[in-house]
Amino acid sequence: MDIEKLMGTPATVQVSKTISENKKARTLVFELPEANHQFKPGQFLMCWIPGIDEIPMSISLWNPPEVGVTVLPVGEATSVFSALSTGQRFGVRGPFGSGFSLECERALIIGGGIGMAPLRPLAYQLREHGIDVTALIAAKTKNELLYVDELEGLVGDGFDVQVATDDGSAGFKGIATDVVREIFQNARYDTIYTCGPEPMMAKLHMFSKEMGITIQASLERFMKCGCGICGTCALDPTGDLVCVEGPVFTGNRLNAIEEFGKYHRDSTGVKIRF
Ligand SMILES: Cc1cc2nc3c(=O)[nH]c(=O)nc-3n(C[C@H](O)[C@H](O)[C@H](O)COP(=O)(O)OP(=O)(O)OC[C@H]3O[C@@H](n4cnc5c(N)ncnc54)[C@H](O)[C@@H]3O)c2cc1C
Numbered sequence: 001m002d003i004e005k006l007m008g009t010p011a012t013v014q015v016s017k018t019i020s021e022n023k024k025a026r027t028l029v030f031e032l033p034e035a036n037h038q039f040k041p042g043q044f045l046m047c048w049i050p051g052i053d054e055i056p057m058s059i060s061l062w063n064p065p066e067v068g069v070t071v072l073p074v075g076e077a078t079s080v081f082s083a084l085s086t087g088q089r090f091g092v093r094g095p096f097g098s099g100f101s102l103e104c105e106r107a108l109i110i111g112g113g114i115g116m117a118p119l120r121p122l123a124y125q126l127r128e129h130g131i132d133v134t135a136l137i138a139a140k141t142k143n144e145l146l147y148v149d150e151l152e153g154l155v156g157d158g159f160d161v162q163v164a165t166d167d168g169s170a171g172f173k174g175i176a177t178d179v180v181r182e183i184f185q186n187a188r189y190d191t192i193y194t195c196g197p198e199p200m201m202a203k204l205h206m207f208s209k210e211m212g213i214t215i216q217a218s219l220e221r222f223m224k225c226g227c228g229i230c231g232t233c234a235l236d237p238t239g240d241l242v243c244v245e246g247p248v249f250t251g252n253r254l255n256a257i258e259e260f261g262k263y264h265r266d267s268t269g270v271k272i273r274f
């Protein structure tokens with residue numbers, strides 16, 4: 001095993017700009033060295049926050065050399081990371097993971113909360129490939145929605161945006177899975193791309209089977225190495241590594257992953273039910 005190759009070229013980068021996306025989430029923009037410029041939407045970087053931790057972050061902005069990650073503070077590492085200012089430095093390795101396949105004709109993108117992060121570059125790439133796209137941006141409340149103004153600015157010519165909130169504070173009132181049924185009453189899509197809370201994605205997986213269409217879902221699991229060495233992110237019972245075979249899995253593969261939608265594991269390997 002060539003560990004150095006697996007680990008990816010490590011680089012130190014400097015925050016060039018920060019963007020407040022909503023009340024909590026911030027995008028950190030930085031320049032990624034050319035050696036790290038192979039990218040598929042859905043891939044992630046391992047971000048090293050000096051003295052704290054190294055954590056996986058989806059690439060939410062891809063305009064090389066300018067790259068961005070959108071960080072939601074939920075614990076120590078994400079809180080310190082999201083508070084970095086222009087000029088401060090951190091480490092990156094990657095991009096890692098499988099990413100989304102762009103093979104489709106009409107795409108419905110469904111992002112729940114911070115799950116919109118890897119779907120933003122996907123929306124741009126699908127649009128560039130001339131594929132019709134509807135992006136459903138969902139969150140518990142309007143305060144947690146991401147990129148709405150930016151993506152609404154692209155509407156037209158086969159690109160549409162819908163918004164849904166659980167409490168009805170913006171867009172459709174209801175959980176994303178109910179809203180999707182409404183959307184399908186007026187339109188048809190051959191592929192659902194999704195990232196967000198796993199119970200939501202599990203329901204969308206069932207829905208895709210009911211409709212006989214394809215789904216690609218991006219999973220989140222605790223990661224240590226991010227590149228296939230430690231086994232921390234292995235899924236039951238297939239043993240798929242989320243950091244290598246994932247984080248994006250197709251519906252066919254999800255059929256075999258019994259823990260999907262049911263449980264994940266903490267840093268010590270203990271099962272935690274969703
Ligand atoms: C492939 C991949 C891509 C990711 N992309 C992003 C991204 O683009 N933006 C982003 O903000 N995060 C993303 N994450 C999640 C991020 O890596 C974790 O939130 C982070 O590692 C938590 O570290 P911490 O030290 O801040 O929190 P910890 O101390 O590890 O956890 C603090 C508490 O928060 C809980 N927690 C951990 N993760 C989450 C979560 N995602 N949502 C809610 N509660 C959580 C833990 O169970 C714990 O109770 C991604 C994860 C993966 C696997």
Ligand code: FES
Nearest residue numbers: 226228230231243
């Ligand atoms: S995080 Fe180490 S193998 Fe996936």
